[in-house]
Amino acid sequence: MFSVSHCRLAPSAFLFLLLLLCSCGVHATYSEEPAMSALYFSKASYCDVPSIGNWTCESCHKHPSFQVKKVFTNHSYGTLAYMGVSEDRIVISFR
Numbered sequence: 001m002f003s004v005s006h007c008r009l010a011p012s013a014f015l016f017l018l019l020l021l022c023s024c025g026v027h028a029t030y031s032e033e034p035a036m037s038a039l040y041f042s043k044a045s046y047c048d049v050p051s052i053g054n055w056t057c058e059s060c061h062k063h064p065s066f067q068v069k070k071v072f073t074n075h076s077y078g079t080l081a082y083m084g085v086s087e088d089r090i091v092i093s094f095r
Contacts (some may be wrong), residue, residue: 021078045080045095049073052082066091 001034047057054073060066066086072082072094081094 028053040066041066041091041093042095045082053082 040059043059044052044057044063047059049071051057051060053068055066055068064087067083068082068084070084071080071082081092081093083090083092085091
């Protein structure tokens with residue numbers, strides 16, 4: 001039977017082992033090109049709503065083939081999001 005201290009340790013040990021097993025199959029590498037692409041999509045979310053809707057802001061010019069499908073705003077919380085398609089991906093960006 002587990003004592004109280006063992007019961008607290010068991011979930012942490014399980015999580016550690018799970019993360020260890022999951023990381024064994026990961027062979028991720030960093031590539032600047034997709035990182036910069038994501039950066040400009042993120043920066044575009046800080047432009048004004050008409051510029052995003054027309055895809056005419058400065059950051060928007062980095063992705064000329066992107067097509068905005070919808071811009072969402074919530075003035076109560078000061079949030080904005082947009083979604084659209086670009087070549088081979090669907091993009092959703094928010095601030």
